[in-house]
Amino acid sequence: MTTRSITEMRNEHQVLAELTYEPGSLERGYANLALRIDLDKNVIETRQVTEQMKELWVGGKGFCLWFMFQEINPNTRWDSPENPICLSSGPLGGTASFPGSGKTLVTSVSPLTYSIIDSNVGGYFGPYLKFAGFDALCIVGKAKDEVVVYIDPVNSRITIETAPMESIDSHLLAEELTEMYADDEMDKRNIAVVSAGRAANHVRMGILNFSFYDWRRQVPRMKQAGRGGIGTVFRNKKLKALIIKNRDYIPAWRIADSPVAQAIQPKAEDILETDKAEVRQIISRWNDDPEYVIEMMQDIQDRERFISRASIDHLNKITGVPKAQLYHIATFYKAFSLEPRGETTIQVCVGTACHVRGSGRILEAFERELDIEQGATTKDGKFSLEAVACLGCCSLAPVVKIGDEVFGNVQAKDVTKIIHGKRG
Ligand code: FES
Known part of the structure; x- marks a missing residue:
């Protein structure tokens, strides 16, 4: 965190545009409204989602592409003001009952390929956008000064605000803005921030960082929309961050309400x-x-x-x-187990990058060394062994995580040494 106080930063914000609105309810997964923000003209407006859009452009990517085709023309380049950044989560967004339904789809004209690119990402922004009453968000234009966009369905208000003092680096910025817009400590989990960071000012492969508040570590953490350089487009618009607040929302259908759940x-x-x-x-x-x-x-x-x-x-x-x-x-969730786990969990990544670099042999070596199969715990209760999908550091493949420690470029011959080191 920087030495500037959050209050000082907030006091420097100047509201350039404001829209008040009444967040509606969802109907069969749709809010039936989309949001368009023009940073050139400082205009915030809503667009109706039609039945035809739902038929022909279904899904997060579909809605984003629908917006793209409204905004671009054959001469639109990645750095043209009209090049939009579109975000949407699709009709299942935020249902939390199906894999992938927490994701956000983002599209733009890419600075790397010069054509439309899409990228999908975790974090809370997409579901919160849906709960805020919008199926999609489209941002066009370029701001004159550094700005943030704040979507606040709790107070029925959306603003474009100058933000001259906040950090550029995503990890600091997400901390500052989470602190700034949360009502209290518990409310921090209701804030999600999208930002691109300093590097996106200088390279064409800039990524977008989507925050979610990790209450265990008490900091916002990030998921990345890493494809196509959309972070570079974001910074080219002088957009420092998108911030959204969660609104308490009761979905139309929940496992909790099913007759089976009620019966037991x-x-x-x-x-x-x-x-x-x-x-x-x-x-x-x-x-x-x-x-x-x-x-x-x-x-x-x-x-x-x-x-x-x-x-x-x-x-x-x-x-x-x-x-x-x-x-x-x-x-x-893999983080939970209905059987007692060992004191230390060993996770061997068998995701694509690790697989092609021999993670199968590493997993076998751990099974031999510990005398258990993956998914089991050693008799002394010291180690549990798991094969897991991507651990998020593919450049170090093959990767093994032991407790909180990550080991990269592991080879099968290292396994005995690693286990002895851990046994002490
Ligand atoms: S595939 Fe193993 S860390 Fe990504």
Whole structure:
């Protein structure tokens, strides 16, 4: 964090344009409204999403392309003011019940290929945009000074603001803006920031960083839309950041409400005594609020090294979240285990880059050395072994993660040494 105070930075903001609006509800996955922001003219306007758009341009990429074709002409280059940056999450965006439904699609004319490029990315921006009442966002024009765009469905307000003092580097900027726009510590998870960082001012391969607040580390972390140099287009528009606030939103359909989930409520005698006090303490730390059930489960997983049946029962009884949903979460996310894990988890990446560089042999070497198969835990409870998809550092392939430590360029012959080092 920089030495400038957040209040000082905020005081320097000048509102260049403002739109007040009433965020509507979603209908079959659509908000039926899109948002267009012109940084040249400082105009914020909404566009109706038609039935024809939903038929012909379905999905996040479809809506982005629909906007692209409204804005560009045969002479549009990547640095033309009319080159739009479009963001959308599609009709399943934010449902959190299907893989990929948390993603955002981004499109623009690329500075690398000179044609339309799309990139998809995690982080919270896409779902929050949908909850804010918009199926897509399109940004055109170039600002005169450094600006941020703030979408605030809680206060029904969207603004373009000058932002002269904030950092350019994404990791600092996301921290500053999260602090600036959150009401309090708990509210930080409701802020998502998109930015491009300093390098995007100088290279054509600039990426976009999408933040999500990691409450465990108490910092915003980033996911990247890395294809095609859209970050370079972003900075070329003098756009410092897009910021969005989450609005409490109840989706039309939730696993929690299904008849199956409702039918399997626990009886009081089902609750086991094991670790009752510790689990109770963890749940209380989150004010027994069902909104934070994943966070509670992460704390329980950290403490117990698995999510026991007793813990599921406690969570269900205290928060009211149905057991079916709790099991859905526990089995969907790799971070959770219904069986006790070892003191240290060894993850061998078998993603594409690691696979082609021999991760299969490394996994076999770990299985031999530990005398277990992947997915199992050693008898002494020291190590669990997992084969996982991309760990996000492909340039170091093949990659192994042991606890929090990442090992790159690992070879099968290194495995014995690594394990001995870890056994101490
Ligand atoms: S494929 Fe292994 S780190 Fe990406």
